Amino acid sequence: MKKTILLYRQKIDCILELEDKTTDWNNVEKQHLVHIEFFQHERVVHLIVTVTVAVLEFMSVLLMFMECNYFTMALVLLFFVLLVPYIGHYYFLENEIQKMYQQYDDIVKMEV
Secondary structure, three states: HHHHHHHHHHHHHHHHHHHHOOOOOOOOHHHHHHHHHHHHHHHHHHHHHHHHHHHHHHHHHHHHHOOOOOOHHHHHHHHHHHHHHHHHHHHHHHHHHHHHHHHHHHHHHHHH
């Protein structure tokens, strides 16, 4: 997903840099909105997964305080190992979609 988002953003950046007067900016705007919707959906799914893993991590830490054994320690470690990359990926998705919003604003300015 990271590669897809980065390639798409680079493509739009190239279109915006050219500032070609023959470009159909209405079509570019519509296509960009469709891509933003796809990536927003991806972001929401990852938010749900990240929050779920964070809640499971919290619950496993509470369980470890109540009953400390190897199983609960392994559970805490497992959820923590999952949580860190999920947070990193969600952070990436959030920032890239914010950049796409800025691109959208630039596309709208080109239409005028």
